[in-house]
Amino acid sequence: MKGDFFSLDCSLLEEKLVRKYVQSISLNNSKARRRTARQTRSRAPRCLPVPMAFPLSPSAPLRLKPYSTLRLLALCSSNPLSKPRPFPPSAAAFAPRRPFPPPAAAPRRRCLCTAIAAALRSGEAVEAKKSELADPPRGEFGGRVGEFRKRLKISEIKGGPEEGLGLVGQTLTVMGWVRTLRAQSSVTFIEVNDGSCLSNMQCVMDSDAEGYDQVESGLVSTGASIWIQGILVASQGSKQKVELKVKKIMLVGKSDPSYPIQKKRVSREFLRTKAHLRPRTNTFGAVSRVRNALAYATHKFFQENGFVWVSSPIITSSDCEGAGEQFCVTTLIPSSGETTATPIDAIPKTENGLIDWSQDFFAKPAFLTVSGQLNAETYATALSDVYTFGPTFRAENSNTARHLAEFWMIEPELAFADLDDDMACATAYLQYVVRHVLENCKEDMEFFNTWIEKGIIDRLTDVVNKDFVQLTYTDAVELLVKSKKKFEFPVKWGCDLQSEHERYITEQVFRGCPVIIRDYPKDIKAFYMRQNDDGRTVAAMDMLVPRVGELIGGSQREERLEYLEARLDDLKLNKDTYWWYLDLRRYGSVPHAGFGLGFERLVQFATGIENIRDTIPFPRAPGSSEF
Structure with a gap:
């Protein structure tokens, strides 16, 4: 009778020991059987049953120790789920070790489905359970992981x-x-x-x-x-x-x-206090799906156009916008226990009575990032075209329907590019993602068209199909002044355009067509924007869209070292903090441009939702950090 349980690679085993052992366990006299049993009990693991006889037909020199042979056969016979398996290639796998528990059942793929199948005891769920349990364990412990299957939705x-x-x-x-x-x-x-x-x-x-x-x-x-x-x-x-x-x-x-969420309709203000349950409503379920579609289309657009995604840091010591509205990150205030009871004297100070930042975690002031742009520029000067997509933070004490303290930003950077390239990229991106939503979120868009903003589908269709208009900041101010319309914020050259001005231009003057305003006064823009030849303006642009106003802001970056250093001095920004940013202008500087897009404003634009706090799962605003 040849090996029914398994076959051995006998060329690696010592013939003398195993043959002697095989003969000893097949002896018919009782004394030999008792002696064999005593040897077996003293050597075999206590938790495994020991067979009295087994089929083995060695045909070559053997080197397997009697104890190892017996233990292997005991393993095979003690597991009811085991099937014949080839002998492992290494005898080291059977080195003596401590007794081990019996093999566990093969792990299931989904615990919930397992529980349901066990409870129902019938149908396809039970059949799936049986087929998975029938899978043989692999090795001495456990079994194979089940195949992932997409659930029918x-x-x-x-x-x-x-x-x-x-x-x-x-x-x-x-x-x-x-x-x-x-x-x-x-x-x-x-x-x-x-x-x-x-x-x-x-x-x-x-x-x-x-x-x-x-x-x-x-x-x-x-x-x-x-x-x-x-x-x-x-x-x-x-x-x-x-x-x-x-x-x-x-x-x-x-x-x-x-x-709290019954069939009766409740206000969105109430649902903000139940942010953990509001995704179960029609409105917030639809917003979540459109937000997902926009994120998917964002990555798809840039990947298809050869951009490389870059992870920008959340914690930074630089202020990209130079406005100083940043959240400080520090360990000088205890982060555990009753932090509200921390005495002010516990914060280390210098001899002059100032905060001793050298004792902080980063040994200098650190903040939550307001933008990943500066970091993206470093990679654009090596990989050509890159983009970031991540969370950013602004410590603006603004309780309006347009502002969040935490939001997501999309920030591409294009090497060997000027402002015209930047505007073309921003236009193509917006048309791409809007088209994707219209084609792939039809049911949700019909819902928004009926219940949130009537005509939103036509408005978005215009964005996809119409040509965008560009005009200079100077021309835009002239249009607003000549309109004779009374604005809450008066208009004059050198002022920053407000939302009411932006919406008037795109909704009234150009009848719903997106508008790009370019060449802004340098005094109202950030330090990194390239100065134009007139010395008064910079190569900056803002894209305005109906209902939202400014959706995208971008510029050509200042690639000339002397201009950049002079601008940092004008704004009294510490050049030592930006040493690495200045290095980019020292070593192979190139013309480059980019833009930033607040993702939540894009969701607002695509859904018609009025309050920006309803476009993000867990909004962060002054006095609001729940959930």
Whole structure:
């Protein structure tokens, strides 16, 4: 009888020891059997059963020790899930070690699905569980990781031109949260949403459905999470093409009666106090999906055009804008325990009574970044075209619908480029991402068009199709002065244009067409912008769009070292802090340009949401850092 359990590579084993051992365990006299048993008990691991006999047919010189052979066979025979496996290539794997626990069952891919399958004891979920448990363990411990499978979402069921009619008759599984539940005399309607789209899946069930007692007892209520399996059928109603005829339902997580988001509409101000639950509403679910689409399109645009994504630092000692509105990062104030009770004397000071920054974590003042632009410029002078996309912070004490203390910025930098290249890139980018949203978020955009801003789809379509207009700052001021319109903030050359001025230009003068204003006075712009030949203006530009005003701000950067140093002196900025930035002008400086785009303002523009705090999951503003 040849090896039924496994085959050995006998060329590596010592024949004498193993053959002697094989013969000893097959002896018929009782004394030899007792002696063999005693040897086995003294050598074998205590937690493994020891077979009395086993098939082995060595055909070459063997070097395996009797103890190792016996232990290997005990492993094979003690695991009911084991299948024949080839002998490991190294005998070192069977070196003596401490007793080990019995093999664990193969890990499951999704714990939630495992629990549901075990509870239902039937259907495809149970079959999936059986097939995964049947997988043999790999090695002495554990088993293989299950294959990841994309779960079927409601957006896939109801999407496409047929809106789900092509799947009628199939048995489907839906997991999500209950939006509404209506119980009638003979049938119960449950609206389920999984966040993948605006539409709910209407589930129709009668008392014959498995798990109906959970509905009847009131456990399944608005806000609860459930697992439903049923057959997709054509809907009897007019609001949807298909619905799910429920065969089984399981409550995954119940919802307390205090759940604050019921069918009755609530204000957005109230929902800001429930930011952890507001994504379950139609409005904020749609905003989240459009925000995701814009982020995806942003990366796609720059990657397709040869840009390299660069991670800019969050903590910095530089002030890109030179405005001083930064959040300080320090460890001089204790960061644990009762920080509110920290005495002011605990902060180290110099002999002059000033804060001793040398004792801080970074040995100098450090801040949360207001922009990743300066860092992006360093990589643009090596990789040509780069972009950053990350969080930035402004310590402006402004409680308005247009400002956030924490927001995300998109900042590309183009090497060997001037202001005209910069404007062309900004225009192409905006048209690209807006087109992507219109083509891929149609249901959400219809929702915004109906409930948030009527005409938003036409407005965005104009952005995609119309040519952008450019004019100088001087011409823009002249237009505003000649309009005879009374503005809250008077207009004159040298002033910074306000939102009301910007919106008037793009909405009234140019009838909804995006406008780029260029060549601003240097006194109202940052130190890094390239000075024009007139000595009064810089090569800067702002892109204005309807309803928002300024959406993008950019410039050609000052690549001339002497001009940059003079500008830092004029603004009384410490050149030692920007030593590395000045080095870029010393070693192979090139003309380059870039722009910055506040991502939340882009979301505002694309959704019609009025308050910028409703465009980001957890808004940060003066007096607001909850969640």
